[in-house]
Amino acid sequence: MHNTEAKERVSSELHYELSQHYYQEATLLQNGEFNTWIETFVAKDLHYWMPVTERRYSKDKRPEPTPYDMAIYNDDYDEVKDRVARLLTGAVWMEDPRSTVRYLITNIEAFHTDKDDEFVVRSNFVVYRHRGQLEHSEHVGCRQDLIRKVGNGFQLVRRKVSLDARVTEDKNLYIFF
Amino acid sequence: MVDINKLVDTKSSTQSKEVFWDQEVYDREIKNIFGRSWLFLTHECMLEKKGDFITTKMAEDSVIVTRHTDGSLKAFVNSCTHRGNSICTADSGNTKSFVCNYHGWVFSTDGKLVDVPLREKCYHDELDRDSLSLKTIRVESYRGFVFGCFDETAPSLEDFLGDWGWYLDTWMVGAGEGAELVGPPMKSILKCNWKVPTENFVGDGYHVGWTHASALHVLGGELGGLAGNQAEMPFDELGIQVTTRHGHGFGVIDNAAIAIHAKRDEYAKYMEETIPKVAENLGEPRAKLFNGHWNCSTFPNCSFLYGTNIFKVWHPRGPHEIEVWSWVIVHKDMSDEGKREVVKQAARSFGTAGTLESDDGDNMVQSTQVNRGSYTREGAMNSTMGQGYEGEHPDYPGIVGSSFIGETSYRGFYRFYQEMMSADSWDDIRANDEHWADCFPNKNYWKDRIAAKAAEAEGE
Numbered sequence: 001m002h003n004t005e006a007k008e009r010v011s012s013e014l015h016y017e018l019s020q021h022y023y024q025e026a027t028l029l030q031n032g033e034f035n036t037w038i039e040t041f042v043a044k045d046l047h048y049w050m051p052v053t054e055r056r057y058s059k060d061k062r063p064e065p066t067p068y069d070m071a072i073y074n075d076d077y078d079e080v081k082d083r084v085a086r087l088l089t090g091a092v093w094m095e096d097p098r099s100t101v102r103y104l105i106t107n108i109e110a111f112h113t114d115k116d117d118e119f120v121v122r123s124n125f126v127v128y129r130h131r132g133q134l135e136h137s138e139h140v141g142c143r144q145d146l147i148r149k150v151g152n153g154f155q156l157v158r159r160k161v162s163l164d165a166r167v168t169e170d171k172n173l174y175i176f177f
Numbered sequence: 178m179v180d181i182n183k184l185v186d187t188k189s190s191t192q193s194k195e196v197f198w199d200q201e202v203y204d205r206e207i208k209n210i211f212g213r214s215w216l217f218l219t220h221e222c223m224l225e226k227k228g229d230f231i232t233t234k235m236a237e238d239s240v241i242v243t244r245h246t247d248g249s250l251k252a253f254v255n256s257c258t259h260r261g262n263s264i265c266t267a268d269s270g271n272t273k274s275f276v277c278n279y280h281g282w283v284f285s286t287d288g289k290l291v292d293v294p295l296r297e298k299c300y301h302d303e304l305d306r307d308s309l310s311l312k313t314i315r316v317e318s319y320r321g322f323v324f325g326c327f328d329e330t331a332p333s334l335e336d337f338l339g340d341w342g343w344y345l346d347t348w349m350v351g352a353g354e355g356a357e358l359v360g361p362p363m364k365s366i367l368k369c370n371w372k373v374p375t376e377n378f379v380g381d382g383y384h385v386g387w388t389h390a391s392a393l394h395v396l397g398g399e400l401g402g403l404a405g406n407q408a409e410m411p412f413d414e415l416g417i418q419v420t421t422r423h424g425h426g427f428g429v430i431d432n433a434a435i436a437i438h439a440k441r442d443e444y445a446k447y448m449e450e451t452i453p454k455v456a457e458n459l460g461e462p463r464a465k466l467f468n469g470h471w472n473c474s475t476f477p478n479c480s481f482l483y484g485t486n487i488f489k490v491w492h493p494r495g496p497h498e499i500e501v502w503s504w505v506i507v508h509k510d511m512s513d514e515g516k517r518e519v520v521k522q523a524a525r526s527f528g529t530a531g532t533l534e535s536d537d538g539d540n541m542v543q544s545t546q547v548n549r550g551s552y553t554r555e556g557a558m559n560s561t562m563g564q565g566y567e568g569e570h571p572d573y574p575g576i577v578g579s580s581f582i583g584e585t586s587y588r589g590f591y592r593f594y595q596e597m598m599s600a601d602s603w604d605d606i607r608a609n610d611e612h613w614a615d616c617f618p619n620k621n622y623w624k625d626r627i628a629a630k631a632a633e634a635e636g637e
């Protein structure tokens with residue numbers, strides 16, 4: 001499901017467009033514009049996935065996690081939409097007053113695939129979250145995306161979020177990475 | 178100074194706020210509670226083959242659990258008998274032996290020291306390897322669920338569970354095949370006292386409608402009606418709450434086992450087919466529970482939601498922090514497709530990014546951290562809801578409360594907590610076996626209530 005082959009790197013022009021798309025996406029999420037994000041930046045055939053990865057010895061030959069295994073996120077489009085809807089009910093006490101989330105997106109590498117309009121894009125992230133008076137957390141990892149060209153923009157088709165930390169040092173991971 | 182013998186008042190149903198905060202109280206818990214209780218380790222399905230191992234924690238102690246070459250389960254402290262280094266740093270795997278990274282001592286899967294580098298040349302063959310095994314821990318399993326205990330004088334796991342085992346059998350035996358856990362566990366840190374989530378899972382039906390209003394709105398369905406704690410709901414008719422001798426307890430919402438699962442075609446089909454078999458196997462009272470949704474804690478720090486099927490351990494890390502581990506419960510006789518559906522839905526609602534679990538974090542943390550204030554910390558917390566509306570029940574063992582929205586299970590949890598904190602030994606605790614339920618004085622509650630119901634029915 002998540003092993004679309006990455007072919008040659010995209011041109012600098014396309015790389016620029018894709019980078020701008022990623023920055024725009026981060027801006028929407030930072031501003032709490034989740035509806036705009038899900039309506040315009042996300043494809044209806046989405047798979048949004050954050051596997052749980054154990055610490056294993058290098059001699060361990062068991063396979064990597066698949067979408068059939070335990071995962072923190074393993075959502076289709078409607079499921080992510082429901083997560084957005086929950087945030088907009090006005091009854092999420094933890095988000096009133098709102099917390100701030102800041103995305104630093106770097107190391108964007110984009111590749112062509114077999115399809116003209118689809119690209120494999122890898123990026124690193126640091127997400128900082130601040131809440132209440134002193135509460136703060138940071139999450140570091142990488143994303144492996146399949147991105148589709150749609151009209152003037154792009155839509156997210158698949159996202160695999162890999163967190164670097166085994167134990168999450170935060171109350172929850174209810175953040176769109 | 179905190180009086181350890183007066184942390185809990187079972188008459189007024191209150192607990193000192195120090196139980197969430199005080200370091201001395203915590204130190205005593207580590208000794209009297211975590212040092213003496215059976216603590217959840219893993220499920221046997223994660224240790225199927227010889228040499229399989231997992232690492233976990235018993236309170237703050239790191240432990241290794243293995244399937245030894247003779248087929249038996251072993252558990253030992255994850256610390257080398259040379260200079261104390263941790264000997265295993267992986268979450269799980271399969272191995273013939275564990276080699277300490279510091280100086281290379283080698284331990285077998287039963288914790289014996291089998292080899293030491295330079296044994297002849299530098300230890301002159303004088304090292305007494307037999308006396309240098311890893312510290313072993315008692316290990317027993319109940320229906321495949323593996324527990325460990327540091328205390329040689331503790332009762333067997335089965336006796337420690339007591340009546341709670343009768344309830345657990347509802348799904349741990351079920352229609353015959355029972356259940357297992359799916360990992361690897363999600364893990365996260367929460368800056369709360371370990372008892373806040375434990376009490377929440379053991380007996381807090383009350384918070385659901387308020388805390389989780391947002392998720393319930395989006396979900397709709399059976400539990401959608403709980404959002405906002407609407408006064409017109411007949412809570413007394415919708416379920417019960419139970420507590421038992423050793424503090425284990427739960428609340429049940431009738432006919433709501435799978436209500437939290439937004440996608441549940443396979444699970445619904447499974448339940449429909451299985452409930453009659455459970456009735457045949459275990460009788461009607463438990464078949465009814467099989468179709469209910471349970472919020473539970475196994476004393477002291479293992480909680481789960483049967484139905485939603487999340488399974489958690491709250492490992493303490495000092496009085497103000499825990500490490501949460503979450504697995505998913507699946508019925509062994511479900512289709513693979515059904516199991517995958519359950520894993521996905523359980524993680525979605527109660528995993529680290531859970532649509533419901535994410536609501537709870539602030540409650541847990543704030544109820545703990547607010548006690549930084551010494552003036553705040555004075556006095557007691559209240560758990561009187563439904564006091565007196567509980568007692569012995571003709572069908573269900575333990576003490577049964579009238580509604581899943583009540584604090585019967587809080588009372589039972591803290592009653593046993595105080596008993597363990599005050600007791601010098603398991604003998605002291607055993608001496609109280611006959612009288613543990615004295616603090617639930619309304620002995621005829623259910624008899625009277627059932628008789629009144631019958632009379633009412635006749636009158637109609």
Ligand code: FES
Pocket residue numbers: 257258259260261262277278279280281282
């Ligand atoms: S500490 Fe383990 S071999 Fe020395």
Ligand SMILES: [Fe+2]
Pocket residue numbers: 377384385388389533534537
């Ligand atoms: Fe909750």
